[in-house]
Structure formats: structure tokens, C-alpha cells
Amino acid sequence: MKLQRNGRSKALAIGAMALVSSLSLAACGSDNNTNTASGGSNGSSAAAAAINCGKAGTLLGAGSTAQAPAIDVWKTNFGSSCSGTTVNYSGGGSGAGVQQFNQGKVAFAGSDFALKPADVDASKAVCTGGKAIDLPMVAGLVSLVYNVEGVDNLVLDGPTAAKVFDSQITKWNDPAIAALNPGAKLPDAEIQTFHRSDDSGTTFNLTSYFAKTSGGAWSAEPSKAWKGKGGQSANGSAGVSAQIKQVKNSIGYAELSYAQTNNLKSAKIATGAAQPVEATAANAANTIASSTVSGTDGDLALSLDYGTKADNAYPIVLVTYEIACDKGNKAETLDTLKSFLTYTISDGAQKSIGDKGYVPMPAAIGDKVKAAVGTLA
Structure with a gap:
């Protein structure tokens, strides 16, 4: 099993390098x-x-x-x-x-x-x-952006992230988060979550990931409108990013470009791969390269693998259509x-x-x- 996974990882990495080069x-x-x-x-x-x-x-x-x-x-x-x-x-x-x-x-x-x-x-x-x-x-990719003092390398997985955004997990030092972050100094503080107030494809892609990977923790269907419980809302990715930057002990979601522009930290995702996967363009490329066209009659809609477990494949990806x-x-x-x-x-x-x-x-x-x-x- 390990050999197969490593082989697939190498193939994906080579494909991504070829794509960029x-x-x-x-x-x-x-x-x-x-x-x-x-x-x-x-x-x-x-x-x-x-x-x-x-x-x-x-x-x-x-x-x-x-x-x-x-x-x-x-x-x-x-x-x-x-x-x-x-x-x-x-x-x-x-x-x-x-x-x-x-x-x-x-x-x-x-x-x-x-x-x-x-x-x-x-x-x-x-x-x-x-x-x-x-x-x-x-x-591109959807980054889980956060602002938690003293935490620089936050790791989350599908079930835990879904529970955080659905207000099922409300404290940063919750045992589920602590188990994914051994040694991290997680504060005994309320989690402040932010989501999009407007109908958003970013929300659709995030909730598609939750639906695929949360093991039922996220009960709603993927949707462009936010269906999670609790949390605060902001308009657009710029609005969410601005709130995360200002509010301590907060977490939200935005495209990597907004995370970079606002100097926000992005959580790594534990997917079942050998190591938690960083939110980078190169890691997203590994996932997007495996996508296939699912549209018909001239439509080029893509099928994305939100549940990938391949090494160095970031799972919360998105494709914007014109x-x-x-x-x-x-x-x-x-x-x-x-x-x-x-x-x-x-x-x-x-x-x-x-x-x-x-x-x-x-x-x-x-x-x-x-x-x-x-x-x-």
C-alpha cells in the first residue's frame, strides 16, 4: 500500500512539474x-x-x-x-x-x-x-485562514473542520483539534468562525469538500449559500479575509490569493496522505491535474476530487468558470x-x-x- 501511494505521489508531482514547466x-x-x-x-x-x-x-x-x-x-x-x-x-x-x-x-x-x-x-x-x-x-484553492495567537502550523481534517464551521466544536483546545496538533499551544478560547454572506462558489467548493470527507458531520448538501449553524458572515472573500485579520481566535475560508494578500495563515489538511498537505498552488495543481470534464453538449464543467488522499495533493480546490x-x-x-x-x-x-x-x-x-x-x- 505504501509503495502504491508513493508511486502515485511521484506521478502526480512529476505531472504538476511538467504542467508548470x-x-x-x-x-x-x-x-x-x-x-x-x-x-x-x-x-x-x-x-x-x-x-x-x-x-x-x-x-x-x-x-x-x-x-x-x-x-x-x-x-x-x-x-x-x-x-x-x-x-x-x-x-x-x-x-x-x-x-x-x-x-x-x-x-x-x-x-x-x-x-x-x-x-x-x-x-x-x-x-x-x-x-x-x-x-x-x-x-485555485480554498484556504482555511485563521488567526490564533501562538499557533503557526494548524492542522485540520475534514470531520474536524466541518464541526468547527457548524459550531459542533467551539473551543480551540477541543480534544479533536488537539489530537491533530500535538505539542501546539491551543488556547482555551471560543472559536470565532466567519463565512460568506453572499451566494458563493467558494462556499460551494468548501461544502463539497465537507460533504465528501466529513463522515456525515456536515449534514447539508453542497451549496453556494451558507448552511452551517452559527458563525458570523462577511461579504466576499475580501470581507472574510479582513475579518480574520482583525479578529483573534478566528477562522474562515478564502482563496489563496486573498490569504497571501492579507498575510493570513492557512491550515494544513490531514487527508490520509503521508503528511498533512499545505495550501499551496503546487499542491492544488496535483489535484486539479486529475480532474475530468463532466459537462456535455459543449459544456466543460469539471469533476474535482475533493476526497483525494494522494501525497502532496491539496483537496479543497476550485475552478472558476467563465x-x-x-x-x-x-x-x-x-x-x-x-x-x-x-x-x-x-x-x-x-x-x-x-x-x-x-x-x-x-x-x-x-x-x-x-x-x-x-x-x-
Whole structure:
């Protein structure tokens, strides 16, 4: 059993290294409107890529706050290369983004969870002759961020974390937490939990992990709306992160990019692997590389392995989708939409967000996205 686990771990590690090392600058297309972006808001020349700008104008998007830092980098690169073109993206959460898309208010939406059948049906009213599809664009992880004085290397597992966020465990020195953290100076203090107040794909991914790994401790179905008992709420990942930074003995959840920006500590996860797994982009890449496409009829929704026990595979991963019409996009924004999405899935654009805590999309999935974007009409 140990040999099999180690072998799988090595295979995953090699795959992740190959995934990262294979990234190179790539052209998003070329014609008379092609320009070159040189660097982005992260100051990295790795963001440079040839961009087919399409028609000048304003492209509107909304939704996931998990992908907002990535979109900030991309829209700056795209806009600086394409004179007269502006990409405006407002957060508000995945639920709000999908709602605005289905109301025809934005050209694309960002969502941390795949569209539900009801959402697809509703999209047909704005996607004339077509429907909305999921295009996986931003990969990352959900970090369990905490602020506990004197605790620098907190370890949690699925059952314990689920009980903490459901108010079944209320003290930091609870025996279940102590058993996972031998030698740690856990305070005899009340746990202050924070969750998202808005409908959120980040919440959906976290609760999907709980549903898979908590052994029944988390009784609710995975949901974009928070279903746990107790705790305090905050709007968006930025709001949760700000609360964790300010409130002692607190714990919440946010994407790694927000944990890094706010200098927050992230818990390691005991998955059944040889060692608890750190919340790093490289460890998330091991899990995301094993994902498969579960969508049908042109939809590229992914199936993620929240219950992975492979060494160096962080389990609480997420993929943010760009939601767009496969047919029936507005004529005045179609060219710009295709150009922008073609750029964002390019190797150069994916590499440009690496230092924001994101994971480059695996090449096998990225190729499918590139092909799908090319057929949008």
C-alpha cells in the first residue's frame, strides 16, 4: 500500500512539474488588429502575449470574487494592448454574476461552480438560439485562514473542520483539534468562525469538500449559500479575509490569493496522505491535474476530487468558470468577448497570475477551452 501511494505521489508531482514547466508565452491570435501586451499589473513580462483585440468597446463581466485578482491582471494587460477597449468586471459573488448574465446585463459571468440545469434553461432567454456554457478559466484553492495567537502550523481534517464551521466544536483546545496538533499551544478560547454572506462558489467548493470527507458531520448538501449553524458572515472573500485579520481566535475560508494578500495563515489538511498537505498552488495543481470534464453538449464543467488522499495533493480546490453563450452572444461584443477569453486561456495569461496564488489550467483542459471559445457565436 505504501509503495502504491508513493508511486502515485511521484506521478502526480512529476505531472504538476511538467504542467508548470510547459508554460510558455503564446499567441492569442493575429491579424491587423494584433498588438503586444508587455507585462501586467503584477509587473511580470511573462504576461506578454500577442493579442487579437477584436472590435474596440467595453466588455462587461461580473460574478466570482475568487477570480477577481486574476481578472484584474488580465483586463490590465488586455486593455493596455488594445486601444479603445475596456474590460469592466464587478464582483458580487458567483450567484449574482450568473443572475446578471441571465438578465442580459453582462457579456460573461464568473462562477466558482458549474451552472445548474435551471440556470442553463434561464440562459436561453438571452442566448438566442443557444444556451450558457461553462468554460474553466481560473484554477485555485480554498484556504482555511485563521488567526490564533501562538499557533503557526494548524492542522485540520475534514470531520474536524466541518464541526468547527457548524459550531459542533467551539473551543480551540477541543480534544479533536488537539489530537491533530500535538505539542501546539491551543488556547482555551471560543472559536470565532466567519463565512460568506453572499451566494458563493467558494462556499460551494468548501461544502463539497465537507460533504465528501466529513463522515456525515456536515449534514447539508453542497451549496453556494451558507448552511452551517452559527458563525458570523462577511461579504466576499475580501470581507472574510479582513475579518480574520482583525479578529483573534478566528477562522474562515478564502482563496489563496486573498490569504497571501492579507498575510493570513492557512491550515494544513490531514487527508490520509503521508503528511498533512499545505495550501499551496503546487499542491492544488496535483489535484486539479486529475480532474475530468463532466459537462456535455459543449459544456466543460469539471469533476474535482475533493476526497483525494494522494501525497502532496491539496483537496479543497476550485475552478472558476467563465459563463458565456455558445450561440446568441450580442453582435456588438462577440468579437471582443472571444478575443478576451482567447487571451485569458493562453499560456502567457495563465502564467501571469501564478504569483497571485492561482494554478495554471492543465494543458489538456486548456486546449478544450481554446477550441470552445473559437466556436462562440
